[in-house]
Amino acid sequence: MHPKASSRDLKLAVVGVGSLGQHHARILADTPGVTLIGVVDTSAERAREIGERHGVPHFTRVEELPPVDGVSLAAPTTLHRELAEHFLRRGVGVLCEKPMAATVEECDAILAARDAGKAKLAAGHIEHFNPGVRALAAHVQKPGFLEVHRLGVFTGRSLDVDVILDLMIHDIEIAQSLVGQPVERVEAVGVSVLSRHVDIANARLTFRGGCVANLTASRISRDKVRKLRVFQPAAYLAVDYAEQAVDYYRVESTPAGPTIASVAVAVEKQEPLRLELEHFARVLRGEEEPLVGGEAAREAVAVAREILTCMTR
Secondary structure, three states, X not given: OOOOOOOOOEEEEEEOOOOOHHHHHHXXXXXXXXXXXXXXXXXXXXXXXXXXXXXXXEEOOHHHOOOOOEEEEOOOHHHHHHHHHHHHOOOOEEEEEOOOOOOHHHHHHHHHHHHHHOOOEEEEOHHHHOHHXXXXXXXXXXXXXXXXXXXXXXXXXXXOOOHHHHHXXXXXXXXXXXXXXXXXXXXXXXXXXXXXXXXXXXXXXXXXXXXXXXXXXXXXXXXXXXXXXXXXXXXXXXXXXXXXXXXXXXXXXXXXXXXXXXXXXXXXXXXXXXXXXXXXHHXXXXXOOOOXXXXXXXXXXXXXXXXXXXXXX
């Protein structure tokens, strides 16, 4: 047993400790009720660096890990299926970073492995744990139009997939959640600029019932912009993902006639990744169901693939 472990602690590991996975390790290393018992990375140097930083064993192959209750999977998307199947079929719970996989077929294989191993599977769609998004969602009713901009600077990371699976996938899943209806029509354009995949894209999703979501994602912009706007009958809402700040305006009746009133929305700022990992621990204990389960993650990938297909027609 790890020297810091309690017999009642969940024993978790992080697989893939790059730019994102290192933060999974950081948080799990000091989460109450959890013992980080190891980190895995194909780079021996990186695995050693993060392992030594938190005083835990480090490995280059998942087969070397001691028995675990769950893993946080933050490896490249192209490895998700292989790694998720390895753990799920053995009954080990998995938090799989978005996108769950690169294709719908790979998602289906992951779901089949979950069912075969009777294991817990949660998808790492972190914006669901953004306090600003949670506060906004509480006021969304019958949205008619969504406008989302997710623009980032070029970092050279996540170039194994296009910007739709890298960044837009966040907003595809959030839009699906807010609208609560299936996507019936997809229109999209995209351009490859600095990589061999699409680096900037715009998609227009029409949902059953008529709601439209206009999504723009870029990983080659000068400035970071991450904002969601929702237009619905008699109300406008917006959230700045990074600032976790919500704007809310609605039409109110007054003796002098209709007026636009600003509504204060309280948001307690917190680290979304920490909230996500704490939620995963509760899922493993059977206290909660996954906020974003495998089926929802699969549907987001299905829409993302349709967007890509639309671009090549």
